[in-house]
Amino acid sequence: MAMLYSTTTQVLQTCKVSPPPFASGDTTNILPCTFFDLIFMHFHPVQRVFFYDFPHSSHHFISSEFPSLKHSLSLTLSRFYPLAGCLLMQADGKPELVFSAGDSVAVTIAVSSDDFHELSSDLAREMSRFHVLLPKLVEKEVLAIQVTIFPNSGISIGTTMHHGVGDGATYTHFMKTWSAVHRFGELTAFSMVLPPFQDRSKVRDDRGLERLFMEELEGFNGGDGLDKWDLHGCNDVVLATFLFGRERVEKMKKKTLSNCSVSALACGYMWSCLVKTRKDMSKKMVHFGFVTGCRARIEPALPTNYFGNCLGICCVEAERSQVVDEERLVAAEAIWEVIKGLEKGVMEGADKWVSNVYKYASERAMTVAGSPKLGVYEVEFGWGKPKKVDIVSIERTGAISLTESRDGDDGIEAGLALPRHEMEEFVACFLNGFMEEI
Known part of the structure; x- marks a missing residue:
């Protein structure tokens, strides 16, 4: 209640x-x-x-x-x-x-x-x-x-x-x-x-993506296709933050042979817990989406201070049975494989970016907002660094929010919005998995 x-x-x-x-x-x-x-x-x-x-x-x-x-x-x-x-x-x-x-x-x-x-x-x-x-x-x-x-x-x-x-x-x-x-x-x-x-x-458009995306967005009837992510207006939605400190991350790294990044480990763990929480046994395959910065990866490269959007869409697919296994690191390894694949070219498959966004929305796939690389805890007006930073709009986008640790320990903070009954199950799943590592 x-x-x-x-x-x-x-x-x-x-x-x-x-x-x-x-x-x-x-x-x-x-x-x-x-x-x-x-x-x-x-x-x-x-x-x-x-x-x-x-x-x-x-x-x-x-x-x-x-x-x-x-x-x-x-x-x-x-x-x-x-x-x-x-x-x-x-x-x-x-x-x-x-x-x-x-x-x-x-x-x-x-x-x-x-x-x-x-x-x-x-x-x-x-x-x-x-x-x-x-x-x-x-x-x-x-x-x-x-x-x-x-x-x-x-x-x-x-x-x-x-x-x-x-x-x-x-x-x-x-x-x-x-x-x-x-x-x-x-x-x-x-x-x-x-x-x-x-x-x-x-920003060069050698692939004609502007025309393609304009046509696709018109075909998707504006933003209606994104509504399945939206929890705004639902009863009893809560926002919570989950911490991945350095010690916890080091323990998780020892369980994988893929040398996953901290972000991949945190995202994989959160994804696994959400899939397990939802108990949707009808899905054989489950999906996870994230964005990647393209400024330094496109030709010609854009400077870090470029004003505007410059993100590519990345999609991860894995078998549900593997994502929810007891070790819960298969999900992280699947995400890490996609991240490593970006070395072949960030624009590979760019013509599918818009359609994949709407596809993942229809499946209520977990996605990512923010990044620990952005350094939001560096936004200091003279009153000391922020005590806390929350991305509230994840309530409407099916995302987990990622920021760097406010403690400066190279860890990650992950935010999540869910109806309270789902959040209680998610928290239990999250904590149980961590207890198994000790």
Whole structure:
């Protein structure tokens, strides 16, 4: 039975933050969307919440921090101005990211009476408690931000970003720039962090993927085909975090001959536990999906600071009976084999990327959001590093979220959203497997 919380979240104000006027005056800038962007155009927005300890009053934060937080955001948008723009459709149906002078990002400030320390823990927490910490996107806008104060305990920064405008690397590049500007000032921060690279002409489409993906997305009738992943609105959905520390990972590595990466081990274990939890014996084969960064793997290569999506879709298939075996490492080895196969060329099978996304959604396959390589715990505004970072939108995308360990021990944190009754079975499966290793 769901626990009821007598908490309130009160919105104090919503303001618009624009980048400073360009030196050239009123301008309109257009970024055409590439085939990489089209893959994620109908995905639900990506929503993250950063929790920071801040043991001061609401008045202290509003008077001393919030004005400079808005100012540093404005300065950051001078480099990341497309995030203040809108996604608009051309006559041929192709989307493009358009920024015009005066465009802005909506920033909401609120106060919550919820338990900050419990909400920022690893425990199974009701999804409804996160929903009030996140802003909604107004039609065509691509980024919204909400700052929530938990008086005398902490603050959260919740962001909602359209996946069609950028991947995790683009998002964390923006957040690290903003936090550096707020912490060190504009001149120092801009000397520390590269500006975004926005030249879309460098993305070659020798395979005609843009045309193919446009046709396929139209055939899939927008985003309807992704709904089987979506738990939003279901009763009693909870979000929990599972830790893979260095010691645990080393024990797992000894059980495999494939020298799997830490990410493959964590993903394989989570996949195995989910398949076992769902008990769907009608499926002989089960599936797992993840994305891989393509910036350095395509020709010509794109710089690490490229602004936009640049991810390839990777698919894993294995026999259910093997994935749920007692050792639970067959799943990790299957994932690792696909990762190693990327050495042959990341664009191999790219024409199937969109169709595979919809196929895996129809099967409710587990997928991955985020990556420990993104370094979300490096987003520090001057209040100390984040106490916790959660990707809340995994509730809608059938994914586990991956981040680096907040303790800096080379481990991984994996987030998962499930109905409470499934989560209880998943936790039991997860812990039982770990107990077998001791």
